[in-house]
Amino acid sequence: MRKRPIRTSVLALMWMLCALPVVRSVAQDGLQAPAPPSQLIARDRPWDKGEKIDLRWKLSPDDSGTIASYRIYRSLTTKPAEQDALERRIEDLWYLFEDLYVPMFGFPPGWPEDEKARYEFHDPTPEEREAAGTRLRSELESLLPEIKILAKSQHADDYDYERYAEAAIEALETYLAAGMGLVEANRRAAAAVKLLNHEIPLSELQKAKIDYENAAERVARDAVTESKLAGLFGDNWKEESEERADEIPVELRKSLLDTRLEAELQAETKARREIATRVGETRWKLVAEVEPKLLNIRRGEMSYTAEQLDRHQEYLFKVVAVNRAEIESAPAIAASPVSPDRQIYDGNRLAMMLVTLIVCGAVVLFIGIARTGRPLKVRKIAGLSAVEEAVGRATEMGRSILFVCGIQDMNDIQTIAGITVLSRVAKTAAEYDAKIEVPTARSLVMTAARETVQASYLAAGRPDAYNEDLIYYVTDEQFGFVAYLQGMMSREKPAACFYMGTFFAESLILAETGNSIGAIQIAGTAMPAQLPFFVAACDYTLIGEEFFAASAYLSGEPDQLGSLKGQDVGKAVVGIIVVLGVFLATALSVAALAGNEVLAAHLEEIVEYLQRVILT
Amino acid sequence: MKRTIPLLITAIGGFVLIIAFFSSYTQSWGEVAAIWFDILAAIAFILGGGNLMKIHLKKISDRKAGWAYSGVTLIAFLTTLIIGLGKIGVNPSEQFPDYAWSGSYREVGGPFWWLYEFAFKPLTATMFAMLAFYVASAAFRAFRAKNIEAILLLGTAFIILLGRTYAGVWVTGWLPEWLEGLKLENLTVTIMKVFNTAGNRAIMIGIALGIVSTSLKVLLGVDRSYLGGGEE
Numbered sequence: 001m002r003k004r005p006i007r008t009s010v011l012a013l014m015w016m017l018c019a020l021p022v023v024r025s026v027a028q029d030g031l032q033a034p035a036p037p038s039q040l041i042a043r044d045r046p047w048d049k050g051e052k053i054d055l056r057w058k059l060s061p062d063d064s065g066t067i068a069s070y071r072i073y074r075s076l077t078t079k080p081a082e083q084d085a086l087e088r089r090i091e092d093l094w095y096l097f098e099d100l101y102v103p104m105f106g107f108p109p110g111w112p113e114d115e116k117a118r119y120e121f122h123d124p125t126p127e128e129r130e131a132a133g134t135r136l137r138s139e140l141e142s143l144l145p146e147i148k149i150l151a152k153s154q155h156a157d158d159y160d161y162e163r164y165a166e167a168a169i170e171a172l173e174t175y176l177a178a179g180m181g182l183v184e185a186n187r188r189a190a191a192a193v194k195l196l197n198h199e200i201p202l203s204e205l206q207k208a209k210i211d212y213e214n215a216a217e218r219v220a221r222d223a224v225t226e227s228k229l230a231g232l233f234g235d236n237w238k239e240e241s242e243e244r245a246d247e248i249p250v251e252l253r254k255s256l257l258d259t260r261l262e263a264e265l266q267a268e269t270k271a272r273r274e275i276a277t278r279v280g281e282t283r284w285k286l287v288a289e290v291e292p293k294l295l296n297i298r299r300g301e302m303s304y305t306a307e308q309l310d311r312h313q314e315y316l317f318k319v320v321a322v323n324r325a326e327i328e329s330a331p332a333i334a335a336s337p338v339s340p341d342r343q344i345y346d347g348n349r350l351a352m353m354l355v356t357l358i359v360c361g362a363v364v365l366f367i368g369i370a371r372t373g374r375p376l377k378v379r380k381i382a383g384l385s386a387v388e389e390a391v392g393r394a395t396e397m398g399r400s401i402l403f404v405c406g407i408q409d410m411n412d413i414q415t416i417a418g419i420t421v422l423s424r425v426a427k428t429a430a431e432y433d434a435k436i437e438v439p440t441a442r443s444l445v446m447t448a449a450r451e452t453v454q455a456s457y458l459a460a461g462r463p464d465a466y467n468e469d470l471i472y473y474v475t476d477e478q479f480g481f482v483a484y485l486q487g488m489m490s491r492e493k494p495a496a497c498f499y500m501g502t503f504f505a506e507s508l509i510l511a512e513t514g515n516s517i518g519a520i521q522i523a524g525t526a527m528p529a530q531l532p533f534f535v536a537a538c539d540y541t542l543i544g545e546e547f548f549a550a551s552a553y554l555s556g557e558p559d560q561l562g563s564l565k566g567q568d569v570g571k572a573v574v575g576i577i578v579v580l581g582v583f584l585a586t587a588l589s590v591a592a593l594a595g596n597e598v599l600a601a602h603l604e605e606i607v608e609y610l611q612r613v614i615l616t
Numbered sequence: 617m618k619r620t621i622p623l624l625i626t627a628i629g630g631f632v633l634i635i636a637f638f639s640s641y642t643q644s645w646g647e648v649a650a651i652w653f654d655i656l657a658a659i660a661f662i663l664g665g666g667n668l669m670k671i672h673l674k675k676i677s678d679r680k681a682g683w684a685y686s687g688v689t690l691i692a693f694l695t696t697l698i699i700g701l702g703k704i705g706v707n708p709s710e711q712f713p714d715y716a717w718s719g720s721y722r723e724v725g726g727p728f729w730w731l732y733e734f735a736f737k738p739l740t741a742t743m744f745a746m747l748a749f750y751v752a753s754a755a756f757r758a759f760r761a762k763n764i765e766a767i768l769l770l771g772t773a774f775i776i777l778l779g780r781t782y783a784g785v786w787v788t789g790w791l792p793e794w795l796e797g798l799k800l801e802n803l804t805v806t807i808m809k810v811f812n813t814a815g816n817r818a819i820m821i822g823i824a825l826g827i828v829s830t831s832l833k834v835l836l837g838v839d840r841s842y843l844g845g846g847e848e
Contacts, residue, residue: 049640049643050640342640342641343640344641345638346638346639349637352638353638356634359825359829360828363828363829363833364832367836367838411650411653413830413831416830416834416842417826417830419841420830422841423842424841442660443660443663443664443667444656444657444660446664446667447663448842448843452841452843472667472668472671473663473664473667473668474668475668476661476664477740478740479740479743480739480740482743483743487682487685491682505744508750508751509743509747509750511754512754526823526826526827528816528819528823533754535758536754536755536757543822544819544820544822544826545822545823545825547826548823548826548827548829549826551841552839555839555841559838560839563829563832563838564829567825567826570828571821571825574821
């Protein structure tokens, strides 16, 4: 019995000895700041638009499992002169607010004693209230546009002007709610929100509206509190409630904490504090938090590219290591501020330029080869081979041909492709003496289509048969255009319908109507979402690239056929990149499954490069 | 000459914008060109309006079949135009209360707003709603099991449609965890994510190359049909 306490003590001692390193390690990991990173170098990113800076630093010596991440900070941009001026005006506005508010409504609770001497309280007349309200409102309204303009400027991110806008709105609402009654306040505050309607982003507007609703709710609640206070202390409840605060019941005291006067004091104090902290103070902004990867730990260094910077500003950077307990190390600060520089060539678009050169070069090369007279084979496209059949059918039946060039304007490449097909179809129609009708959804398309069809009739040797009234403008409105076409198709029953261009929801409505009247239908579009509808309802559909190949196919000109061959080179390039990407992604998965972390990390870097640089 | 100058404008404008795209200094030129286009399109709208009047007045005067529809079109067009341009029934704005036309033509409660809300919107919504019936009739035709491809299409459509309803979840809800992938809702996701995405991307790549090729043909003047053919 006597040995047990000793054995227990020994065991406890052993446990403590064993636990000590663990406790120390926990203390080191969790409570002490980690060792800082070092040798932070900040350099302008070469070949960019002047908005990026490359950072590179040596990892913290503790980076063997205890470092969770690195936080990258940058200094805020130099304060522009216009901001200084604006801040002064906002501060003046606050003083004006005080000067107008206090004499009318007394001192809010907690008002500094030394400032009370500045004011002389008197009961204002309704005219005085109205005059004060008008003045404050006009001041606010003259200030708000400036705030909004600056809020959208490049410095907005750093200085958060929109908060000033919110503070100003809040002041307006508070004043109005207090001085003019809830109904009038509602009207005026709604006007303030409306004032911002077109210029502040929707999210900010929603915030402002929520703030407004909260303010209105608060005022309603305050009215109840005030009436209770008036019941307790009589007409002089404002002064009495301050002096005899102890007599206020606990529940009422709680609601009093939420009263308007208290809330507006808090809002004002907050806004004043913000203004004070911003004047002439250097602050850091968190740019990113990055986790070290296996390869970074092996190399002992990390890099990061800070983006969306202003090339007219200088930036100082610092990096801190953060351990798992979220404790930051001392910072590694770059030796000097750096300013991003703009170069003539945007290196981010290098990959795209290479692809453009290869594809365009191939197209031009094959056009050249075609001009030498070498025969080029192009596969048969059923939809295009059926053009003649469709026009012939319309001629035999004595009915018209309907051609729709989509619902977009001439700046859409699909409309241009549609017009080029129209020129071939119109030529065939002219040769067969068939009537072709082209309703358009855009005025410019109508003009281009008229020129095209006229030239086709001329080329077919039938300029006299051309009737410009058959190519006309209907409406820009999507469903208005569809309604017209549906009606026209049902009444006139064209024998052949061509839909070549950009289509949206109207594709199926048109194609189904054409189907119901028994017309032969040929569609071509590069809108993937509309292709299934055309495939389901039309006799022939030109899918994507076939649509763009239509003009070359129908013309049969060597120049144009050469361009089709050039496209094949582009396909080969894309094919190689796809195969490479699939191979790398598969290898990455296999390496990760096999536990080869180093290979997986290398492959991940390559895949990331492909995704971030080549494919974007 | 009639073709040469437009071709030159096209070629110079096109190539300058392509080169501008790759330079940091000139990347915003594309936006400027888009604004120019908007101005041109706005002017062309007058042309469109004039053409609309001409065509429909001619139909009415010739008493062509369906001329009454032309009458309705013209009345609707002129009513909307006059109310919108004249800002009829619009109150002056708060900022400029002394100027009769300072209010927005889209003012809530105004005649133009009324036309938009109670005439235009219901009409376009009606047209859009008709799509549902057309989808049904097109699906009925497309999903007829005529051959192997149509059967595959029908099967896939069946899985997708069912997998996106509660009935689909309920039908295969009994499957054990190791057959999770065969549940209809999961099969739907797989079909959309793998097969549909792969097919869609193939089409998109073809479209992108087609756009490059067509643009080049237009810029180089190889294809002049959009200008009315190659003849001078």
